[in-house]
Amino acid sequence: MKLPASVRILALCQALYTIGISIQLTLTGLAGLQLASDKRWATLPFSLIILSAAVTTLFAAHWLQRAGRRSGFLLGAGSGAFGGALAFVALWQHSFALLCTAALFTGGFQAFAQYYRLAAADSVGSETKGRAIATVLTGGVLAALFGPLLARSAQGWLPGVLFGGAYLMASLMGIATATLIYMGYKPVHMTVSTKDSTVPPRRLRQIVAQPVFQAALASNAVAYLLMAGLMTATPLAMLGCGFTLADGAGVIQWHMLGMFAPALLAGWLVQRLGVTVLGLTGTLLLLLASLLASQSLSLPAFYIALLLLGVGWNFMFVAGSTLLALSYRPSERGKTQASSEFATSLLAALASLAAAPLLQQLGWQQLNHYAPCLLLLPVVLLLRQHRQSRRSGSDD
Incomplete structure (x- = not known):
């Protein structure tokens, strides 16, 4: 289409x-x-x-x-x-x-x-x-x-x-x-069905209680939290390791390519493999990025880890955004999107603010050692949403 x-x-x-x-x-x-x-x-x-x-x-x-x-x-x-x-x-x-x-x-x-x-x-x-x-x-x-x-x-x-x-x-x-x-x-707006136009909007707590919304929010928020926190800490960590500002700029540029270039493939993957597989693949890539960063302080390790961080963020973000768009009726769009985007942005802001103090207290390798613990939440909620969608006969 x-x-x-x-x-x-x-x-x-x-x-x-x-x-x-x-x-x-x-x-x-x-x-x-x-x-x-x-x-x-x-x-x-x-x-x-x-x-x-x-x-x-x-x-x-x-x-x-x-x-x-x-x-x-x-x-x-x-x-x-x-x-x-x-x-x-x-x-x-x-x-x-x-x-x-x-x-x-x-x-x-x-x-x-x-x-x-x-x-x-x-x-x-x-x-x-x-x-x-x-x-x-x-x-x-x-x-x-x-x-x-x-x-x-x-x-x-x-x-x-x-x-x-x-x-x-x-x-x-x-x-x-x-x-x-x-x-x-x-x-361009999709035509609203007669059923959707006559059914009153649900309360926000009803929308938030849906497994599809919870899986969407967990995917978007955790992906953004890890990406924002680690990306903010990266230039500081590299300077602490003796690398130059030019090295740091190169790593961030490859990270940005990792964030956006895979979208050319993600659109095809989400149609072929489904939202759940795409989101879980993103969590795996973020896990690999943290594991690599926690094991090596070499320049290639920074490049590869930040590239994987960007690709993992992209896959989780596309999956989470797709699920979010499936969680509301047209009349519920404003409040649903606002609650999800606010929570995601707030966590990203807090991660950016906390990046420097945590880096100073823990160090780059230890910071990446703890980061993967956060990935458990989106994994659990994505799998729960997948089971529910299979029971209801819908396609995720």
């Missing part, structure tokens, strides 16, 4: 967003270090991006349902464009407070962009939701290839403002996203 044109537009939006946000996440810590009078607060703007995204996720879901996806995605892209421009002004004016304010708007862009994949899933039938989600995530491949290159080349555009050109580039990505949405995005 051919996917709607709106899915391809959302994949391009995902690419532009990921390029813009990767520039901001790469440089915000360094910009904070430059502007903060007390260097202990240097990472505050970085943390504010993540926390703002988590909080805004709740608002974004309800806005998208009530005002429409086109309006919501335009608002998110505009927030990203303004955040990048404001960060440039902060660097120009040497204002740490302005940089922190800019981070809040950048987090808003991230919150709305998280719904690109779910908008794609809602535009197709249940049998192709996984492929639609995976197609949108392939947009991140372009970001993994060109994001770091653009960040390095753009930061020298304005010699008098360190990193200023890179932040203007991030702002341009927001403007480009808004232009693409305004000119080319036409939301």
Whole structure:
């Protein structure tokens, strides 16, 4: 079945967003270090991006349902464009407070962009939701290839403002996203059956009690928690092992390729093998990544472990997002997506904030030794959901 044109537009939006946000996440810590009078607060703007995204996720879901996806995605892209421009002004004016304010708007862009994949899933039938989600995530491949290159080349555009050109580039990505949405995005909604249109929406606790929702949330949240925590800790761990910043940048770039390139395959796998097999394969890859990282501090080990971490995250995230899209009726979309995305974003934010202290206390190898314990939850819930779907005769 051919996917709607709106899915391809959302994949391009995902690419532009990921390029813009990767520039901001790469440089915000360094910009904070430059502007903060007390260097202990240097990472505050970085943390504010993540926390703002988590909080805004709740608002974004309800806005998208009530005002429409086109309006919501335009608002998110505009927030990203303004955040990048404001960060440039902060660097120009040497204002740490302005940089922190800019981070809040950048987090808003991230919150709305998280719904690109779910908008794609809602535009197709249940049998192709996984492929639609995976197609949108392939947009991140372009970001993994060109994001770091653009960040390095753009930061020298304005010699008098360190990193200023890179932040203007991030702002341009927001403007480009808004232009693409305004000119080319036409939301597609599946026809609501008479039964679904007459049945009143369920309470949130009823939706959350479903095994399909619990399996979706566990897959998404645990994948994001491990990915965000270990990715944040990786550059610090590598510096502690004597590697250079260039080595760290190379490892993160391969990690980003691992996060998005497999989406080209995940869409096919979820249709051929099913959601459960894809999700369990992702947990296995995350387990292998942690085991490798806990056993070796060599540069190849960092490269392979972070690549496996990215691929495992992708498989678990595609599986979890597909299950999430199957857990609600159209009238329940806003509150269901909001609760899942908020929980996932909040855990990712906490993992990022805790990464440095845990790394300092435990060390890189010990941190990876404990990480796989978290994978038990999605494994159990995915298997339970699979058994229930087989009993009910549905296809997962």
